[in-house]
Amino acid sequence: MNSQQDTIVAIATPPGTGGVAVIRLSGPRAVPVVGACLDIGVGRLKNRHAVHGWIREDGEPVDEVVVTRFQGPHSYTGEDVVEIGCHGGPYVSRRIVELLIRHGARPARPGEFTERAFLNGRMDLSQAEAVADLIRARTEASRRAAVYQLEGKLSERIRQVRDALIRLCGLLEIELDFGEEDVEFASREELCGEISASITLCDGLLESYERGRACREGVRVAITGSPNVGKSSLLNVLIEKDRAIVTEHPGTTRDIIEEVLDIAGVLFIISDGAGLRESDDPAEREGVRRAESRIRSADIVLLVLDGSRTLLPEEARRIRSVLTMNPNILPVLNKADLPRRITEKDATDYFEGRDILSVSAKTGQGIPELVRRLGESALSGALPREGEVLLTRARHFHAVRTARERLAEAGRAAAAGISQEFVALDLRGALDALGEITGETTAEEILNGIFSGFCVGK
Numbered sequence: 055m056n057s058q059q060d061t062i063v064a065i066a067t068p069p070g071t072g073g074v075a076v077i078r079l080s081g082p083r084a085v086p087v088v089g090a091c092l093d094i095g096v097g098r099l100k101n102r103h104a105v106h107g108w109i110r111e112d113g114e115p116v117d118e119v120v121v122t123r124f125q126g127p128h129s130y131t132g133e134d135v136v137e138i139g140c141h142g143g144p145y146v147s148r149r150i151v152e153l154l155i156r157h158g159a160r161p162a163r164p165g166e167f168t169e170r171a172f173l174n175g176r177m178d179l180s181q182a183e184a185v186a187d188l189i190r191a192r193t194e195a196s197r198r199a200a201v202y203q204l205e206g207k208l209s210e211r212i213r214q215v216r217d218a219l220i221r222l223c224g225l226l227e228i229e230l231d232f233g234e235e236d237v238e239f240a241s242r243e244e245l246c247g248e249i250s251a252s253i254t255l256c257d258g259l260l261e262s263y264e265r266g267r268a269c270r271e272g273v274r275v276a277i278t279g280s281p282n283v284g285k286s287s288l289l290n291v292l293i294e295k296d297r298a299i300v301t302e303h304p305g306t307t308r309d310i311i312e313e314v315l316d317i318a319g320v321l322f323i324i325s326d327g328a329g330l331r332e333s334d335d336p337a338e339r340e341g342v343r344r345a346e347s348r349i350r351s352a353d354i355v356l357l358v359l360d361g362s363r364t365l366l367p368e369e370a371r372r373i374r375s376v377l378t379m380n381p382n383i384l385p386v387l388n389k390a391d392l393p394r395r396i397t398e399k400d401a402t403d404y405f406e407g408r409d410i411l412s413v414s415a416k417t418g419q420g421i422p423e424l425v426r427r428l429g430e431s432a433l434s435g436a437l438p439r440e441g442e443v444l445l446t447r448a449r450h451f452h453a454v455r456t457a458r459e460r461l462a463e464a465g466r467a468a469a470a471g472i473s474q475e476f477v478a479l480d481l482r483g484a485l486d487a488l489g490e491i492t493g494e495t496t497a498e499e500i501l502n503g504i505f506s507g508f509c510v511g512k
Contacts, residue, residue, distance in 0.1 A: 058133075060081055061081030061158060062159060063155065063161065064167070064510045065147050065510070066078040066137070066167075067142070074153060075139070075141070075142040079138075080133045080170060083158055085099055088121060088154070091178065092109060092119075092159060093108045104120050104122045109138070118139055118353055120139040123135070130176065131167055131168075131170040131171045131176065132175065137149050162511065164342040164505065164508045165504075165509075165512065168512055179210050180450065181209060182505070183504060186507060187270055190273055193319050193320055200446075203444075207443045208443050208444075212488050214490050215255050215256065216485055218251070222245065222248055224273065226245075226478040245468045246465055250465060256455075257458065260458065269446060271321075273354065274348075275322055275325070276348040277289055277325065278345060278357055278376060279329065279372075280360075283360040284360065284389060286311075287416065288326075289326040291418060292313075309327075309344070311327070312325045320391075327348055330345065352380060353382060357385050358386045360388060361387035362393060363395050373405065378440055385410045389415075389416070391416040391417045394412075449491075453490045453491050454487070454488070457483075458484075460487065464477050464480035467480065473498060
């Protein structure tokens with residue numbers, strides 16, 4: 055990491071042309087660096103007041119700006135921060151940044167402003183991650199999940215568990231110090247009860263992960279089936295544009311085509327791939343392999359059949375194969391505008407009693423019901439409720455799962471009357487795992503990985 059004594063600068067607004075661009079500086083020399091090229095100097099830069107001026111280079115005007123000072127520690131980063139609002143052309147903003155660098159600032163690394171906010175205690179690590187999630191939010195579900203985490207709801211729940219474990223560890227440490235005097239500061243019953251309560255809180259967090267991940271990343275939907283059953287047509291009608299090429303020739307789609315759809319505030323990532331069949335064509339075989347990979351990783355599989363033709367034996371085998379790859383199947387009988395050849399009984403038998411949806415990608419029949427069924431899928435559920443705590447990142451899930459495993463070990467040791475020293479060791483392991491979420495026990499390489507994924511200027 056570079057020194058926090060450096061004053062850093064970056065453009066905080068997206069690249070491109072716009073009405074206004076914002077240039078942000080943070081560090082001990084943020085004010086004098088700006089003052090060196092601002093025609094009004096630093097005397098008028100009062101805390102949380104916007105002032106008008108001109109950026110000049112060797113006396114020549116560069117741009118007309120509005121400058122706002124945020125005095126540390128009550129700023130985003132906890133340091134002195136200055137924000138310059140200039141005209142939004144990419145050349146103008148870049149020219150001002152180059153001028154500020156000449157006067158002593160250095161270019162900020164991706165995420166360095168938020169990293170400094172974390173290091174200076176303005177937010178914990180889970181809140182810092184929520185900043186990145188909020189910037190990238192594409193639906194109401196992802197926005198809400200990020201905002202509640204940024205508010206500190208997850209931090210509060212983690213702190214609740216950690217505070218209880220810290221108290222237990224303290225009591226056990228005292229007992230160990232007075233081991234020869236046979237003094238008990240925490241009864242076995244109390245110890246097991248506290249550990250059980252902490253496990254319950256961890257279980258609640260772990261159960262929220264699949265829904266939280268869907269809010270943050272989206273629900274993965276794979277459209278699959280035999281060639282020429284209308285998979286690509288179904289994708290096009292769902293997203294309401296001609297994204298996939300549709301022809302009468304089987305095997306048109308080879309690679310994965312992916313599009314997104316907002317259903318009731320939840321992001322659905324819908325992919326269409328090669329039709330499932332045996333082939334001597336190496337390119338088509340690779341397409342089928344990729345399609346099968348998407349099936350295995352999908353949250354929901356739309357298995358499409360052509361309802362206007364009799365189900366062939368190889369298609370029946372393919373249905374069983376897909377069910378083996380992923381049981382989360384939503385069967386779809388396409389071409390409802392044509393006479394049906396697949397009987398209701400056959401379809402029900404093949405899909406092991408699952409409800410079957412009849413649609414026509416050509417006329418739009420049944421499509422609103424398909425969208426509604428996707429929106430009501432068990433994984434997407436409702437939007438996050440106000441203040442609801444969800445685990446949205448795999449990093450958080452693995453940390454809580456590790457903590458839960460160590461708590462279970464501690465509970466078993468306490469119940470069996472094993473030495474308190476071993477109980478305390480497992481409790482400290484759970485504490486460390488939970489501390490990784492908020493950044494209290496996180497290795498530097500993990501921090502670097504988290505903040506390097508931010509945009510420059512945040």
